[in-house]
Amino acid sequence: MSGICDMTSILVAQDAPPLLLHVLRLADTALVLGHRLSEWTGRAPMLEEELALANAALDYIGQARSLYDYAARLDGRGRTEDDLAYLRDTPDWRCWLIAELPNGDFAHSVLRQFLVAAALQPYWRALAASRDATLAAIAAKAEKEAAYHLRHAGEWVIRLGDGTDESHRRMTEALEDLWPYTGEMFEADAVEAALVAEGVAPDPLALRPAWEAMVARVLAEATLDLPAPCAWMQSGGRRGVHTEHLGHLLAVMQHLPRSYPGAVW
Amino acid sequence: MSVVALADAALRQRALAAAGAVADPEIPVLSIADLGVLRDARVTEDGGVEVDITPTYSGCPAMGMIAVQVEAALLAAGLPAPRVRLVLSPAWTTDWMSAEGRAKLRDYGIAPPAPRATRRGLFGLEEEVACPRCGSTATETLSEFGSTACKALRRCTACREPFDHFKCL
Ligand SMILES: [Zn+2]
Numbered sequence: 001m002s003g004i005c006d007m008t009s010i011l012v013a014q015d016a017p018p019l020l021l022h023v024l025r026l027a028d029t030a031l032v033l034g035h036r037l038s039e040w041t042g043r044a045p046m047l048e049e050e051l052a053l054a055n056a057a058l059d060y061i062g063q064a065r066s067l068y069d070y071a072a073r074l075d076g077r078g079r080t081e082d083d084l085a086y087l088r089d090t091p092d093w094r095c096w097l098i099a100e101l102p103n104g105d106f107a108h109s110v111l112r113q114f115l116v117a118a119a120l121q122p123y124w125r126a127l128a129a130s131r132d133a134t135l136a137a138i139a140a141k142a143e144k145e146a147a148y149h150l151r152h153a154g155e156w157v158i159r160l161g162d163g164t165d166e167s168h169r170r171m172t173e174a175l176e177d178l179w180p181y182t183g184e185m186f187e188a189d190a191v192e193a194a195l196v197a198e199g200v201a202p203d204p205l206a207l208r209p210a211w212e213a214m215v216a217r218v219l220a221e222a223t224l225d226l227p228a229p230c231a232w233m234q235s236g237g238r239r240g241v242h243t244e245h246l247g248h249l250l251a252v253m254q255h256l257p258r259s260y261p262g263a264v265w
Numbered sequence: 266m267s268v269v270a271l272a273d274a275a276l277r278q279r280a281l282a283a284a285g286a287v288a289d290p291e292i293p294v295l296s297i298a299d300l301g302v303l304r305d306a307r308v309t310e311d312g313g314v315e316v317d318i319t320p321t322y323s324g325c326p327a328m329g330m331i332a333v334q335v336e337a338a339l340l341a342a343g344l345p346a347p348r349v350r351l352v353l354s355p356a357w358t359t360d361w362m363s364a365e366g367r368a369k370l371r372d373y374g375i376a377p378p379a380p381r382a383t384r385r386g387l388f389g390l391e392e393e394v395a396c397p398r399c400g401s402t403a404t405e406t407l408s409e410f411g412s413t414a415c416k417a418l419r420r421c422t423a424c425r426e427p428f429d430h431f432k433c434l
Contacts, residue, residue, distance in 0.1 A: 048408035055410040062324025066353060137354030141323050144434050152409045154387040
C-alpha cells in the first residue's frame with residue numbers, strides 16, 4: 001500500500017470537552033447546509049438566484065472552515081479542518097437534521113434558509129459576546145452574513161406565500177414538511193449547559209422568542225398559517241442520530257478525499 | 266526610540282506599503298489597503314515581518330490568492346521572512362473602505378457602499394444607491410447577491426443600465 005495514506009475514519013469522542021463538541025455542532029450544520037446550497041448550482045430557477053444560493057453556500061462553507069479550524073486546534077491531535085470535514089462517518093456528525101434534508105423544490109430550499117437564518121442570526125449575535133475570543137470573532141462575522149441570508153430568504157417566503165395559487169401551495173407544503181425539524185434548533189443538553197454556565201455560549205432556549213416573533217411576522221406577511229405547535233419534534237442530529245439523507249450527502253462530499261487520500265489541487 | 270525600534274518601525278512601514286499595493290483579485294481597481302483588508306504589520310521576534318489581513322466575507326474565495334500575493338509582494342520588496350496572518354476580529358466592515366477606494370469603485374462602474382455601514386432588516390427601508398454611470402438615485406435591486414459575495418445587482422431606471430453595488434456590511 002505504498003503511497004496510500006491511512007484512510008481510516010476518524011472520530012471525535014462523545015465525551016470530548018464541551019467547547020469542542022459545541023464548535024463541531026456549529027461547524028457541521030454550516031458545512032452540511034453549505035453543501036446542500038451548492039447542489040443548486042446549475043439548477044436554480046433563474047440566474048440571480050443561482051448567484052444568491054451559491055454566495056450563501058460560500059458564506060456557510062467559510063463559516064464552517066473557521067469553526068473546523070478552531071475545532072482542530074481544540075482537539076489538539078494534529079488533525080486538520082479537512083480531516084474533520086472529510087474523514088468522519090455519519091454517527092460522528094452533529095448537524096441539525098433540518099440542514100441535511102434534501103433541497104426539495106425552491107420553496108423548500110428558501111423556507112429552510114429562512115427558518116435556519118432566523119435562528120442563527122440571533123444566535124451569532126449573542127455568541128459574539130462570548131467570553132471565548134475565537135468564537136466571538138467567528139460569530140461577529142457570521143452574524144452579518146446571516147442577516148443577509150435572512151433578508152434574502154424572508155423576502156422569497158413572502159413573495160411565494162403571497163404569490164400564485166401554485167407558489168402558495170408549494171410554500172404550505174414546505175412549511176408542513178420542515179416545521180417538525182425546527183424544534184431541534186433550540187435544544188440544549190449538558191454540552192450547552194456547561195458553556196452557558198461559563199459565559200461561552202448563549203442558551204438557545206432564551207433565543208427562541210425572537211425566532212418565533214420573526215417567523216410569525218414573515219408568515220403573516222406571506223399569508224401562510226403559522227403551524228400549530230407540534231406534539232413531537234424531530235431530534236437527534238446533534239447526538240449523531242441522523243436521517244438516511246446525511247450518509248448520501250457525505251458519500252458525495254467526502255468521495256474525493258476518501259478515494260484519493262492527500263489529494264491536492 | 267532606540268535604534269532597533271526605529272529600524273523596526275521603518276520595516277513595518279515598508280511592509281505596509283508593499284502589502285497595501287496588492288490589488289484585490291476580484292476588483293483589481295482596488296488595493297487591499299483601499300478595501301481595508303490589510304489590517305496591520307509588525308516585526309516579529311525572529312526579525313521577520315508579519316502582515317495581518319482580514320476577509321470581507323467568511324467564505325471569500327479570494328483570501329488564499331490575496332495571502333499568496335501579499336507574501337510575494339513582501340519578498341519582492343526585500344522584506345525578511347515574510348508571513349501573512351489571517352485575522353477575524355474585529356469583523357471587516359465597509360466603513361474601512363477609504364474615500365479614495367470609494368471614488369475608484371464608482372469610476373470603475375460599481376456603486377460604492379454607503380459611507381457608514383447601515384443595515385436594512387427584512388422589513389427595513391430600502392437604501393438609496395446612486396447609479397455609477399448617470400448619478401440618478403432612481404435605482405432598484407435586481408438581486409441581493411451579485412457576481413461576488415460582496416456585491417448586489419441593481420438597475421438604474423433613469424439610464425436603464427444594470428450595475429453592481431458594493432454591499433454595506
Ligand atoms: Zn443610470
